[in-house]
Amino acid sequence: MALTERTLLGPGPSNPYPEATAGLAAPLLGHLDPEFIAVLERTCERLRATWGTDNPVTLPLSGTGSIGMEAAFANTVRPGDVVVVAVNGLFGVRMCEVAGRYGAEVVRVDHTWGEPVDVERVVTAHPSPALVAAVHAETSTGVRSDIAGLGAALRRRHPEALLLADCVTSLGGIEVAVDEWGVDIAYSGTQKCLGVAPGLAPFTFSERAWERRVEIPPVWYLDLGLLGGYVRGGPGGRAYHHTAPVAMIASLEAGLARIHEEGLGSVTERHEAAGRRLQDGLREMGLELFAAEGHRLPQLTSVRVPEGVDSAKVREQLLTDYGIEIGAGAGDYANSVWRIGLMGHNARLDRAELVLTALRRVLGR
Amino acid sequence: MALTERTLLGPGPSNPYPEATAGLAAPLLGHLDPEFIAVLERTCERLRATWGTDNPVTLPLSGTGSIGMEAAFANTVRPGDVVVVAVNGLFGVRMCEVAGRYGAEVVRVDHTWGEPVDVERVVTAHPSPALVAAVHAETSTGVRSDIAGLGAALRRRHPEALLLADCVTSLGGIEVAVDEWGVDIAYSGTQKCLGVAPGLAPFTFSERAWERRVEIPPVWYLDLGLLGGYVRGGPGGRAYHHTAPVAMIASLEAGLARIHEEGLGSVTERHEAAGRRLQDGLREMGLELFAAEGHRLPQLTSVRVPEGVDSAKVREQLLTDYGIEIGAGAGDYANSVWRIGLMGHNARLDRAELVLTALRRVLGR
Numbered sequence: 142m143a144l145t146e147r148t149l150l151g152p153g154p155s156n157p158y159p160e161a162t163a164g165l166a167a168p169l170l171g172h173l174d175p176e177f178i179a180v181l182e183r184t185c186e187r188l189r190a191t192w193g194t195d196n197p198v199t200l201p202l203s204g205t206g207s208i209g210m211e212a213a214f215a216n217t218v219r220p221g222d223v224v225v226v227a228v229n230g231l232f233g234v235r236m237c238e239v240a241g242r243y244g245a246e247v248v249r250v251d252h253t254w255g256e257p258v259d260v261e262r263v264v265t266a267h268p269s270p271a272l273v274a275a276v277h278a279e280t281s282t283g284v285r286s287d288i289a290g291l292g293a294a295l296r297r298r299h300p301e302a303l304l305l306a307d308c309v310t311s312l313g314g315i316e317v318a319v320d321e322w323g324v325d326i327a328y329s330g331t332q333k334c335l336g337v338a339p340g341l342a343p344f345t346f347s348e349r350a351w352e353r354r355v356e357i358p359p360v361w362y363l364d365l366g367l368l369g370g371y372v373r374g375g376p377g378g379r380a381y382h383h384t385a386p387v388a389m390i391a392s393l394e395a396g397l398a399r400i401h402e403e404g405l406g407s408v409t410e411r412h413e414a415a416g417r418r419l420q421d422g423l424r425e426m427g428l429e430l431f432a433a434e435g436h437r438l439p440q441l442t443s444v445r446v447p448e449g450v451d452s453a454k455v456r457e458q459l460l461t462d463y464g465i466e467i468g469a470g471a472g473d474y475a476n477s478v479w480r481i482g483l484m485g486h487n488a489r490l491d492r493a494e495l496v497l498t499a500l501r502r503v504l505g506r
Numbered sequence: 507m508a509l510t511e512r513t514l515l516g517p518g519p520s521n522p523y524p525e526a527t528a529g530l531a532a533p534l535l536g537h538l539d540p541e542f543i544a545v546l547e548r549t550c551e552r553l554r555a556t557w558g559t560d561n562p563v564t565l566p567l568s569g570t571g572s573i574g575m576e577a578a579f580a581n582t583v584r585p586g587d588v589v590v591v592a593v594n595g596l597f598g599v600r601m602c603e604v605a606g607r608y609g610a611e612v613v614r615v616d617h618t619w620g621e622p623v624d625v626e627r628v629v630t631a632h633p634s635p636a637l638v639a640a641v642h643a644e645t646s647t648g649v650r651s652d653i654a655g656l657g658a659a660l661r662r663r664h665p666e667a668l669l670l671a672d673c674v675t676s677l678g679g680i681e682v683a684v685d686e687w688g689v690d691i692a693y694s695g696t697q698k699c700l701g702v703a704p705g706l707a708p709f710t711f712s713e714r715a716w717e718r719r720v721e722i723p724p725v726w727y728l729d730l731g732l733l734g735g736y737v738r739g740g741p742g743g744r745a746y747h748h749t750a751p752v753a754m755i756a757s758l759e760a761g762l763a764r765i766h767e768e769g770l771g772s773v774t775e776r777h778e779a780a781g782r783r784l785q786d787g788l789r790e791m792g793l794e795l796f797a798a799e800g801h802r803l804p805q806l807t808s809v810r811v812p813e814g815v816d817s818a819k820v821r822e823q824l825l826t827d828y829g830i831e832i833g834a835g836a837g838d839y840a841n842s843v844w845r846i847g848l849m850g851h852n853a854r855l856d857r858a859e860l861v862l863t864a865l866r867r868v869l870g871r
Contacts, residue, residue: 165753466539
């Protein structure tokens with residue numbers, strides 16, 4: 142068993158809230174135990190509050206964040222459906238790939254990486270999209286896009302189109318308001334700003350998405366109709382679908398309880414303050430931020446590797462000498478960008494100062 | 507957070523080995539951390555030893571047991587492929603459903619529930635199957651089928667056909683010998699005899715299955731080609747696919763270490779002894795076992811609910827008064843059969859005596 146301790150300041154996972162770790166190790170319950178059903182119901186209720194939604198179909202899917210993306214497309218895309226995807230980073234690229242596997246006619250709207258999604262270009266990309274998809278917080282670049290604005294523009298131009306938002310790196314770190322923004326389908330991961338280990342994908346699905354869902358999706362494991370029989374129950378009680386990952390759900394419940402006890406507003410302020418200090422400190426050090434100004438995520442900062450500096454060597458030294466993990470860049474920026482996350486339990490000023498100090502020492506600045 | 511303690515003697519989850527619980531709560535590592543990669547490699551190596559295989563493609567999939575079934579069919583079935591499925595319980599039924607979603611021409615060979623798979627009927631069901639699938643240990647009935655015999659008969663009759671075995675309830679409890687038996691594709695779950703919380707699906711895939719795999723399966727999350735880039739690495743190092751559920755994998759590694767320290771032979775003997783005592787005790791109590799004699803799983807015992815007894819009430823009383831969870835029956839036997847598991851950490855004589863005593867008290871026998 143690994144006993145090494147790390148300060149996880151990459152793009153995720155982050156160090157879990159202590160309450161979430163305790164939840165993982167709590168006595169295990171069966172997935173049909175009335176006490177576990179209560180845990181599951183509280184989890185779904187707290188997820189609704191975190192998403193800002195009343196959607197009955199709000200649940201943690203049994204896989205890591207990527208399974209949320211898979212479930213989103215598997216339950217909504219029929220072969221030939223036009224899916225407009227805003228691509229401004231790796232996860233937009235992935236959405237095109239996944240939607241394509243379900244037979245979508247993908248209309249890809251490319252942006253420069255590091256820039257936010259251009260709402261006007263996305264809503265005018267096709268005369269009649271069935272689904273429009275965008276990433277709220279691009280994990281690959283540290284950019285925040287305006288999902289509220291996208292939702293409003295979409296309602297004006299294509300009121301029939303469903304809106305899908307990837308919130309893997311936003312939920313629990315910055316404001317997410319699914320109902321207010323008109324988002325129909327959204328998913329997240331537990332290991333980022335929610336401060337829980339990776340293993341679950343919080344998911345929410347609007348009533349109108351439900352009415353238009355694929356009745357028999359190709360993927361049995363992610364069939365929302367069948368999952369609903371367990372998570373929501375029915376006239377005959379709760380139908381077994383698959384064994385729920387009970388320890389992970391108990392951990393998520395504990396993490397969400399912690400967040401709501403602190404208060405969602407206070408949690409997002411904490412992320413904001415930590416991220417601002419980190420970004421100020423990096424600039425004071427003479428480093429250049431990668432994401433476009435005005436669109437930077439507080440919870441995930443992308444910064445250019447200075448000329449002549451070996452990106453991997455710095456990350457290795459941070460890990461070896463300081464036990465600090467930061468991330469490489471993604472895609473073409475693998476060696477020219479670092480990604481530093483201050484998420485969940487790590488969204489704190491002490492973590493910001495710690496990584497700034499360690500980086501300063503390693504870079505000799 | 508739930509503090510209720512349960513003795514989990516249903517069809518799974520079982521109470522985890524203490525080492526596995528400690529693994530869950532150990533300091534979290536990043537999924538690309540060299541120390542975590544070492545944990546993952548040890549996990550895959552120990553899984554190979556547990557499966558009895560040299561298959562390079564042996565890994566824990568990031569979902570509960572059912573995701574193993576999904577991955578098995580998603581990566582092997584092309585539309586129109588003939589898939590012969592031996593059905594002698596709920597999980598055989600489910601295999602038909604999942605294979606059908608991937609476009610298989612399913613040839614279903616039905617058996618009476620409670621009976622083992624009839625090897626001869628299965629291998630003669632179709633003149634040229636692409637894939638033959640059977641459940642090793644039927645969780646719904648407590649029956650063991652002869653996968654070794656099925657493999658041998660299949661090699662004689664249809665040497666080209668791939669053999670798929672559902673080992674969700676067998677791995678870590680009774681002998682499984684993937685290579686020796688000629689199994690090409692097998693999956694399990696962590697929450698049964700492996701004595702780990704639910705959340706991962708140990709999976710193994712033979713070289714010949716790999717050569718014939720679906721190059722671009724419909725499900726991106728379970729694409730073995732992409733998963734291999736992370737789990738096995740390549741010339742350019744390890745490619746990120748999805749964030750691995752690191753806490754669950756650390757827990758599985760610890761659970762497997764415990765099993766191999768005790769010795770696989772000793773672990774299966776422990777399951778055998780506990781199950782025999784339980785089955786003897788139930789008969790001494792005048793109860794009738796459900797599974798066919800000679801084909802009973804030691805780790806999961808199915809027993810008929812005596813006439814006039816309210817099945818649910820007994821289970822509820824065991825849970826409330828004794829903190830013991832046992833399972834209802836599955837499918838048509840929901841109210842007429844109980845399922846009692848002695849799996850993993852619970853495969854012990856004290857657990858057998860505990861459930862016998864409690865059941866005797868509740869039934870007034």
